[in-house]
Amino acid sequence: MLMDAATLLDYLPVLLAGAVITLELTLFTLIGGLIIALPIAFARNAERPGPRWFAQSFVFFFRGAPLLVVLYLVYYGLPQIPGIKESPVWFLIARPMPIAILALSLNSAGFLTEIIAGALRNVPAGEIEAARAFGLSRLQTFARIIAPNATRLALRAYGNEAVFVLKGTAVVNFITITDLVGAANQVYFNTFDPFTPLFAAGAFYLVIVFAMLQLVRWAERRLNPWAFAAPSRERHR
Amino acid sequence: MDLALFSFGATGWGDELLAGLDLTLRLAVTSILTGTALGLVSALGEVAPVPLLGRLLETVNMVLRSVPELLVIFLIYYGAAIALAALLAPFGIAGLFEINRFWSGVLALALIHAAYASEVFRGAFLAVPVGEIDAARAFGMSPVLVFSRIRLPLAFRLAMPGLTNLVMTTLKSTPLVSAIGLQDLIRVAGDAGQNTKEYFQFYMATLVIYLGIAAVVLLLQSRSEHRLYRHLRTR
Numbered sequence: 001m002l003m004d005a006a007t008l009l010d011y012l013p014v015l016l017a018g019a020v021i022t023l024e025l026t027l028f029t030l031i032g033g034l035i036i037a038l039p040i041a042f043a044r045n046a047e048r049p050g051p052r053w054f055a056q057s058f059v060f061f062f063r064g065a066p067l068l069v070v071l072y073l074v075y076y077g078l079p080q081i082p083g084i085k086e087s088p089v090w091f092l093i094a095r096p097m098p099i100a101i102l103a104l105s106l107n108s109a110g111f112l113t114e115i116i117a118g119a120l121r122n123v124p125a126g127e128i129e130a131a132r133a134f135g136l137s138r139l140q141t142f143a144r145i146i147a148p149n150a151t152r153l154a155l156r157a158y159g160n161e162a163v164f165v166l167k168g169t170a171v172v173n174f175i176t177i178t179d180l181v182g183a184a185n186q187v188y189f190n191t192f193d194p195f196t197p198l199f200a201a202g203a204f205y206l207v208i209v210f211a212m213l214q215l216v217r218w219a220e221r222r223l224n225p226w227a228f229a230a231p232s233r234e235r236h237r
Numbered sequence: 238m239d240l241a242l243f244s245f246g247a248t249g250w251g252d253e254l255l256a257g258l259d260l261t262l263r264l265a266v267t268s269i270l271t272g273t274a275l276g277l278v279s280a281l282g283e284v285a286p287v288p289l290l291g292r293l294l295e296t297v298n299m300v301l302r303s304v305p306e307l308l309v310i311f312l313i314y315y316g317a318a319i320a321l322a323a324l325l326a327p328f329g330i331a332g333l334f335e336i337n338r339f340w341s342g343v344l345a346l347a348l349i350h351a352a353y354a355s356e357v358f359r360g361a362f363l364a365v366p367v368g369e370i371d372a373a374r375a376f377g378m379s380p381v382l383v384f385s386r387i388r389l390p391l392a393f394r395l396a397m398p399g400l401t402n403l404v405m406t407t408l409k410s411t412p413l414v415s416a417i418g419l420q421d422l423i424r425v426a427g428d429a430g431q432n433t434k435e436y437f438q439f440y441m442a443t444l445v446i447y448l449g450i451a452a453v454v455l456l457l458q459s460r461s462e463h464r465l466y467r468h469l470r471t472r
Contacts, residue, residue, distance in 0.1 A: 064451035066409040068423060069444050076436035163303065170305030173416065181307050194315035202304045202312075209303040 007196045011187045015197065018183025019204050025100060025169040025179065026208075030162060032105030037112035044117035055113060062110025068171050071103040075175050100172045108165050115161060119154035120146065152223050159216030163209055180204055242435060243442065250429040250439070257425030258446060264339065264421065265411050268346035269404055275347060276354025283359050294355070301352035306410045309349055314341040314417045342414035350407045357399035361392040394465050401458040405451060422446065 040058055043051035062070065078099070084090055093099055123146050131141040170181045178186065180201045187197035220227075245251040279298065283291045301309065317336045365388050373383045415424035426443045430436035 061448070064405075064409075064448045065444050066412045066423075066447055068412040068415075069440060069447060072423070072427070072440045073437070073444060076430060076440060080437045167303075167305045170307040171413070173307060181305055181311070184308070185311060188311075188315060194312060194319065198308060198312045198316070202300065202308060205304045205308070206300065 003199060004193055004196045007187070007191050007193055008200055011190070011197065014183050014187060015180065015200055015204070018178055018180040018201070021172075021177065022166070022169050022180040022204075023208070025097075025104065025172060025177075026162075026166045028101045029104040029108055029165050029169065032101055033108035033112050033165065036105055036109035037116055040109065040113045041116035041120060044113055045120055055117070059110050059113050062107050063114075065107075067104070067107050067168050068174060070107050071100065071171050071175060074103040074106075075099050096172070096175050096177050100169075100175060100177060104165065104168055104171075107168065108161065111161050111164070112158070115154050115157045116150070119150040119157075122153055123149040148223070152220075155216060155220055155223065159213060162212050162216075166205070166208055166212070239435070239438065242429070242433060242438060250425070250433075253425050253429065254422065254439075254442070257420060257422040260339075260420060261411050261422040262450075264342055264346070264414060264419070265408050267343045268350055268411075269407050271343065272347035272350025272403075272407065273354050273400065275351035277358050279351055279355035280358030280362060283355060284362050298352040298355050301349055302356075306345070306349055306413050307416060310342060310345040310413060310417060313345045313348075314338065317341060317344075338414075338417050338419050341417060342419055346407055346410055346414070349410070350403060353403050353406070354400060357396050357403065358392065360399075361396035362388065364395050365391045397462060397465055398458075401454065401461075404454055408450060408454070409447070 040055045044055035044059070046052050046055075075096070078084060078093060093102070127145050127149065128141060131145045136144065169179060172179050173182045173185070184197035184201035188194045191197075243249055243251045243254070279294050282294045285291065314336065321336070369387050369391065370383060373387045378386065411421060412423040415421050415427075423440075423443055426439040427436075430439045433439075
């Protein structure tokens with residue numbers, strides 16, 4: 001028997017508590033990653049070589065480094081910075097959750113930077129020229145032409161990245177946080193039945209992934225209404 | 238940076254780290270080769286005109302791509318022993334089985350690698366120009382010959398960039414196997430950090446090693462693409 005209903009019912013609260021932690025980490029990482037990646041994406045497209053070089057190094061660093069190594073570096077490295085334990089930030093980062101969110105956000109920002117910078121570069125130049133010709137200021141051009149266009153272009157890749165963020169959150173088990181995987185692990189140690197908790201946790205992850213992809217699809221419809229308005233001729237593909 | 242920490246012998250951690258790196262590399266290479274082969278087989282199953290087989294493989298791969306790597310590693314490490322015990326029980330062989338950690342890690346990483354590689358290979362097979370296959374058939378090539386001389390080489394060429402990206406992804410997943418007690422690079426670095434209280438230096442060294450491997454992979458990628466696409470170059 002692969003799934004045991006009694007075990008599942010008994011330990012459902014444990015798994016749900018783990019799922020809440022996983023969802024929290026995912027949500028805060030998505031926000032944190034975006035906050036870090038946005039300015040770096042602009043630097044990535046800058047004309048001056050200094051910011052561009054910095055952005056490229058950032059991307060190479062966080063895309064090439066394993067997530068667990070980044071997490072350990074932040075978790076064990078931050079307390080070793082001289083004077084940090086007396087500074088006010090220490091109060092904020094002395095717990096594992098903020099540290100995990102910081103490390104996960106940095107890692108995700110490495111991938112997001114490329115997605116956002118690519119989308120910004122691919123906004124049709126003609127549309128920007130037209131906006132400028134109409135007398136829109138730089139800020140207006142950005143807010144009304146570049147930002148909406150780039151959002152449309154980046155959406156699909158962003159959805160995939162969000163799934164990777166969700167999967168990545170499981171590394172927090174290495175720094176004593178009990179997320180969904182950790183909860184399943186606990187149930188295993190209590191019952192010696194690995195299949196029920198791990199399959200249940202897997203089902204939870206599938207549900208979250210489906211919800212995320214559904215959300216991206218909904219946003220795509222909202223942002224590209226014309227693409228979904230009439231039945232496409234390429235439907236049969 | 239204190240170089241004495243990384244010296245070889247009883248006082249330094251150089252030899253221990255090297256042993257960890259050796260395990261990490263063996264694990265990565267075995268998982269990537271097995272995973273790529275499994276992915277190719279799975280992609281062929283997905284494009285084969287066999288009812289249900291494609292759907293089944295697609296579902297399994299989709300699940301493997303949606304759950305965290307750590308979950309798959311735990312499932313195989315804990316589950317394989319119990320599955321083996323259940324399988325052998327009818328034959329009167331009872332007892333507790335200890336599944337080899339290394340091969341549990343390899344199996345988990347290879348299955349995940351295969352789930353992604355299958356997607357890459359499937360796209361590549363579907364992108365092989367139909368005209369080339371028609372031409373090969375018109376020349377009287379048997380299906381096996383069409384596959385080995387036309388479809389596979391062309392698809393492989395198309396799949397190459399995607400496959401190298403997967404090499405990087407799987408390489409970066411290898412530290413997760415330290416969760417089932419394998420003494421890989423990051424685990425050794427952690428032990429060294431615990432002993433010397435110099436966590437930062439050892440994890441920094443780990444990071445540099447991983448970035449170095451990544452740079453080598455990227456170099457090999459550009460080299461191999463140079464070779465694979467040499468017929469497309471103008472000069």
